[in-house]
Amino acid sequence: xxxxxxxxxxxxxxxxxxxxxxxxxxxxxxxxxxxxxxxxxxxxxxxxxxxxxxxxxxxxxxxxxxxxxxxxxxxxxxxxxxxxxxxxxxxxxxxxxxxxxxxxxxxxxxxxxxxxx
Numbered sequence: 001x002x003x004x005x006x007x008x009x010x011x012x013x014x015x016x017x018x019x020x021x022x023x024x025x026x027x028x029x030x031x032x033x034x035x036x037x038x039x040x041x042x043x044x045x046x047x048x049x050x051x052x053x054x055x056x057x058x059x060x061x062x063x064x065x066x067x068x069x070x071x072x073x074x075x076x077x078x079x080x081x082x083x084x085x086x087x088x089x090x091x092x093x094x095x096x097x098x099x100x101x102x103x104x105x106x107x108x109x110x111x112x113x114x115x116x117x
Contacts, residue, residue, distance in 0.1 A: 014078065016116045017078050017116060018075075018108070018117075020073050024036055033061060034062045034066065034067040034070045035059050035061050036113060037060075038059075065086070069086060069104065079102070079105055086101065
């Protein structure tokens, strides 16, 4: 019998407190669009860099919503609290709010841009 990791419900997930990975550099342009800098480290990345001229740093440009959310990740606010700020700023444009936020944070976590407190 295999053991499966229990998936958090939305109600549980929004209680998580995200933390930015301190190894990820980021900047915002004059329009507030955030760009994350991901260093491509490791043996395989070095091989790809040498053979296929892959970059040492990848630049990830967040959309308007992501660029609004990224600076709010302070290690103190939960996803639920960040969601209230997103709702106040974007209104209906951000809905379904918590489903979208959970998906966004799940993606950030999968790329190790964030962890949870």
